Amino acid sequence: VNGGTQPESGSGPGKGRLPVTFLSDFGYEDEFAGVCRIVIERRCPGARVIDVTHDIPPGDVRRGALALHEAVSYSPPAVHLAVVDPGVGTPRRAVAVAAGGHFLVGPDNGLLALAVEAAGRPVKAFEVSRSPVRLEPVSRTFHGRDLFSPVAAALASGVLPADLGDPVDPDSLEGIGLPAAVVEPDRITAHVLYADRFGNLVLDAGAPEIAGSFLQGAGPGSGVRVETGQGTTSDARFGVTFGDAAEGGAVLFADSSGRLSLALNRGDAADRFALGRDDTITISPA
Amino acid sequence: VNGGTQPESGSGPGKGRLPVTFLSDFGYEDEFAGVCRIVIERRCPGARVIDVTHDIPPGDVRRGALALHEAVSYSPPAVHLAVVDPGVGTPRRAVAVAAGGHFLVGPDNGLLALAVEAAGRPVKAFEVSRSPVRLEPVSRTFHGRDLFSPVAAALASGVLPADLGDPVDPDSLEGIGLPAAVVEPDRITAHVLYADRFGNLVLDAGAPEIAGSFLQGAGPGSGVRVETGQGTTSDARFGVTFGDAAEGGAVLFADSSGRLSLALNRGDAADRFALGRDDTITISPA
Amino acid sequence: VNGGTQPESGSGPGKGRLPVTFLSDFGYEDEFAGVCRIVIERRCPGARVIDVTHDIPPGDVRRGALALHEAVSYSPPAVHLAVVDPGVGTPRRAVAVAAGGHFLVGPDNGLLALAVEAAGRPVKAFEVSRSPVRLEPVSRTFHGRDLFSPVAAALASGVLPADLGDPVDPDSLEGIGLPAAVVEPDRITAHVLYADRFGNLVLDAGAPEIAGSFLQGAGPGSGVRVETGQGTTSDARFGVTFGDAAEGGAVLFADSSGRLSLALNRGDAADRFALGRDDTITISPA
Numbered sequence: 001v002n003g004g005t006q007p008e009s010g011s012g013p014g015k016g017r018l019p020v021t022f023l024s025d026f027g028y029e030d031e032f033a034g035v036c037r038i039v040i041e042r043r044c045p046g047a048r049v050i051d052v053t054h055d056i057p058p059g060d061v062r063r064g065a066l067a068l069h070e071a072v073s074y075s076p077p078a079v080h081l082a083v084v085d086p087g088v089g090t091p092r093r094a095v096a097v098a099a100g101g102h103f104l105v106g107p108d109n110g111l112l113a114l115a116v117e118a119a120g121r122p123v124k125a126f127e128v129s130r131s132p133v134r135l136e137p138v139s140r141t142f143h144g145r146d147l148f149s150p151v152a153a154a155l156a157s158g159v160l161p162a163d164l165g166d167p168v169d170p171d172s173l174e175g176i177g178l179p180a181a182v183v184e185p186d187r188i189t190a191h192v193l194y195a196d197r198f199g200n201l202v203l204d205a206g207a208p209e210i211a212g213s214f215l216q217g218a219g220p221g222s223g224v225r226v227e228t229g230q231g232t233t234s235d236a237r238f239g240v241t242f243g244d245a246a247e248g249g250a251v252l253f254a255d256s257s258g259r260l261s262l263a264l265n266r267g268d269a270a271d272r273f274a275l276g277r278d279d280t281i282t283i284s285p286a
Numbered sequence: 287v288n289g290g291t292q293p294e295s296g297s298g299p300g301k302g303r304l305p306v307t308f309l310s311d312f313g314y315e316d317e318f319a320g321v322c323r324i325v326i327e328r329r330c331p332g333a334r335v336i337d338v339t340h341d342i343p344p345g346d347v348r349r350g351a352l353a354l355h356e357a358v359s360y361s362p363p364a365v366h367l368a369v370v371d372p373g374v375g376t377p378r379r380a381v382a383v384a385a386g387g388h389f390l391v392g393p394d395n396g397l398l399a400l401a402v403e404a405a406g407r408p409v410k411a412f413e414v415s416r417s418p419v420r421l422e423p424v425s426r427t428f429h430g431r432d433l434f435s436p437v438a439a440a441l442a443s444g445v446l447p448a449d450l451g452d453p454v455d456p457d458s459l460e461g462i463g464l465p466a467a468v469v470e471p472d473r474i475t476a477h478v479l480y481a482d483r484f485g486n487l488v489l490d491a492g493a494p495e496i497a498g499s500f501l502q503g504a505g506p507g508s509g510v511r512v513e514t515g516q517g518t519t520s521d522a523r524f525g526v527t528f529g530d531a532a533e534g535g536a537v538l539f540a541d542s543s544g545r546l547s548l549a550l551n552r553g554d555a556a557d558r559f560a561l562g563r564d565d566t567i568t569i570s571p572a
Numbered sequence: 573v574n575g576g577t578q579p580e581s582g583s584g585p586g587k588g589r590l591p592v593t594f595l596s597d598f599g600y601e602d603e604f605a606g607v608c609r610i611v612i613e614r615r616c617p618g619a620r621v622i623d624v625t626h627d628i629p630p631g632d633v634r635r636g637a638l639a640l641h642e643a644v645s646y647s648p649p650a651v652h653l654a655v656v657d658p659g660v661g662t663p664r665r666a667v668a669v670a671a672g673g674h675f676l677v678g679p680d681n682g683l684l685a686l687a688v689e690a691a692g693r694p695v696k697a698f699e700v701s702r703s704p705v706r707l708e709p710v711s712r713t714f715h716g717r718d719l720f721s722p723v724a725a726a727l728a729s730g731v732l733p734a735d736l737g738d739p740v741d742p743d744s745l746e747g748i749g750l751p752a753a754v755v756e757p758d759r760i761t762a763h764v765l766y767a768d769r770f771g772n773l774v775l776d777a778g779a780p781e782i783a784g785s786f787l788q789g790a791g792p793g794s795g796v797r798v799e800t801g802q803g804t805t806s807d808a809r810f811g812v813t814f815g816d817a818a819e820g821g822a823v824l825f826a827d828s829s830g831r832l833s834l835a836l837n838r839g840d841a842a843d844r845f846a847l848g849r850d851d852t853i854t855i856s857p858a
Contacts, residue, residue: 034624052320089813142828241375256428527661
């Protein structure tokens, strides 16, 4: 049996410990996420691991950051383990961040940035690449198993982050770049952040952009025009739920995370409009 | 951190609480199912959530109902959270149903119908759209997070369903339509309910149809003829397991849920016969 | 509610019980893995089930054996439930194996072989097809639900394996055949064991083959030539992590399980080279 000469942390199964949420791009077809769960159980027996998702597109740090933001926004105090780490093995930092009663553990590549903001203050950060709880030898390509899972398990079992690494300036943590919708008097030029499982196109516009645009005055169910490609326009309803359009019809609405989204009622908008990440959608009055 | 001005339910981690099974069409690529799990943990710390599946085809209420039926049939007393909800945000009801020691929570669109039958009697139903435990503001498109998860968590922590909504007549709950195989003296005309992961074609015929047809007299391993499309027929074995046909050969058998299924030994019947949901298969003696 | 006239095992939720890891080829789209989890909860209330993966390709016993080996290598003492079982319903044996503080449960088709070795000694094996804890009637096609899950739950709750079946000679357990790389003075002829989620091509060569080949003398970052098909060669770097090649470049490295792997830095090698299971890769100095 590999690794692990470190003393086991924690005081055994029982109360008082934090749950561990777990997000990654490890997918479901290999044993990667499973082995991480097993390492957490080994280091923190009885740990409650709550999967957020492991199907973030490989290396898509931005999609991971957006998903983690949603998870942390609804979470009780917890350890949030997040691994989307295309730079694993390079000198990028590995961090544990304490923020507003939450702990976040992962690579310092922007993945944690939106979630740290959602978690609140105060914020303290620690570089954990050489953490005493790591599994030796640390592989160069699977820090999820050898570094991040042991650190998360230690935090879940009550170890203080200051005992897991060296303090770093929270302001030095990597941010994450998001595109920005452009609002003009009679037009919103937005970008697709991602298409979700249902084919809903999630855009880089939310309550402020809606409030500052012609949509502010638009009644529920009013018609809008969406340009989804060079010269390709479609009619849509500005609504609050899918049923505000006829079956198969397009609806533009503020989704459950507050973002403007383009969907089809009982259909797949990403498929219909052949749009995905970073594509542009222009919205104007009908 | 969003939502949740409601008092937290339950008496903390410990014994006496019910496990929560969780089925949805949320998929695995987004954070939807994960955020629901997080809300359950927040409202019922230490809750044991058991995933049934989250990959029900988007909006396929019938497939969800069939899967939930299997889950409940093998379950100890539990809360069964089920969300396949293409009508979210429309006036369809949201319900919690107590049946035979189980609780079922989800949209009233037929999703729960087969499972309620499996759970047994007595049956009581409650409309929970305005439940006091809901997360405010309730989004119009993600009742899984804002309504159904909090209701399931409350039931898991011991809150009575009568405290979560208003009673409704159990007989008014939506049913689910299933196709019906036609049994004639020398022929069964069946329909594909769905193809499973292995490509097995699960049909709308079970023990009664087998008993009432020519298959009743057929010995194990006897030959049958299957017509899988206009004029396309194949030979199959009527057996009890995949190995009753030669490798790559077709076998017709009563599967682990009691339904007649068409499979290939170490192969994918859905792929081979190019069949799926609602397609017709005609079975006759060889 | 189906099955289960057996007395429930175990002493209720609490401490002292083993976690259950769970690996299968059941996939995520059906309720198969979920129903197994539910049966475990029913037989061992409060059981901690840790999913390894359920997306082993259907019937791919070798891929299952390799994944299970990794899981067990990092696991604390646990029950390891593994079901990749294309011969279900045929006379293949069903076994529970005690090895070095671990228990392994599954079909005797080679699936457990590598994990049993990793778990250590002493090894005892039991045939459990007629186990008293099985769910009656045992289906012919879903032993995961009716046989293996109840056996795993019983072991997790403290039942001794000798009470679950009849002893069999551990040396009679099925092995698993793996291809073998051929090392020549200036060439390694290796085979693809599988492509992982990231498109990394995992090869049948590890530390011994590296040590015995020209790669032993190769410095980090040195160039190698890989032949990935009849007459198709590419340049690659021999490194330790993806970043040792330029973006999009090929890197050959010992992966986190110690196996030689061919990857692209921020790319998908399986896709680029159009290679998969059992294909040959020839590696020579640049």
